[in-house]
Amino acid sequence: MLIALWIVNALLAFAFxxxxxxKLARPKPAxxxxxxxxxxxxxxxxxxxxxxxxxxxAVGLIVPLLxxxxxxxxxxxxxxLAIVMIAAAVVHVRRREAATPAIVLAVVSIVSAVxxxxxxxx
Numbered sequence: 001m002l003i004a005l006w007i008v009n010a011l012l013a014f015a016f017x018x019x020x021x022x023k024l025a026r027p028k029p030a031x032x033x034x035x036x037x038x039x040x041x042x043x044x045x046x047x048x049x050x051x052x053x054x055x056x057x058a059v060g061l062i063v064p065l066l067x068x069x070x071x072x073x074x075x076x077x078x079x080x081l082a083i084v085m086i087a088a089a090v091v092h093v094r095r096r097e098a099a100t101p102a103i104v105l106a107v108v109s110i111v112s113a114v115x116x117x118x119x120x121x122x
Contacts, residue, residue, distance in 0.1 A: 001115060001118055001119050001122075002119050004115055005065070005074075005112065005115040005116055005119050006065075008108060008111060008112045008115060009061040009062060009065070009074065009078075009112055009116075010062070011108070012058070012061055012078070012081065012105070012108055012109060012112055013058040013059075013061045013062050014058075015105065016054040016055070016057055016058040016061075016081060016105075017054070017055060017058040017059075019051075019054050020050075020051045020052065020053070020054030020055035020056075020057075020058060021051070021055060022051070023047055023048065023050055023051025023054065024048055024051040024052060024055065027044070028042075028044045028047050031047065037095070037097065038088075038091050038092065038095060038097065041091070041095070050084065053080070053084055054081070054084065056077075057077045057078075057080050057081040057084070058081075059077075060073055060074065060076070060077025060080070061074055061077050061078060061081075061112065062074075064077075065116075065120075071120045072120050072121075074116045074120065075112070075113045075114075075115075075116025075117045075120060076113075078109045078110070078112035078113035078116055079109075079110075079113045081105070081109040081112075082106050082109035082110050082113060085102045085103070085105045085106035085109060086102075086106050088102035088105075088106075089102040089103050089106060
């Protein structure tokens, strides 16, 4: 189970770290021009907050489990990322955009949370 958790968390952390850093580093118009049309519905601070949540979640998937310091934070981070992705799916559905990537990331985050709770508490 631990190996499966590490694999899932590494993939999730890679995806969320990349997406979050992009939202933090690029201005809102550049994000909209690159295909993130949903940013038009949000203010720049909200887009940056979403990016920061994704980066913090990515770090939370790896660091607590790696260091052994408060490893319960790993599945909690996965739950937080699942919530962010469920909200993202809602936004995409409302805008009549493809919500599949957000739904997939939400499901994988939920799998990570379940595995994390089993490994940490079990």
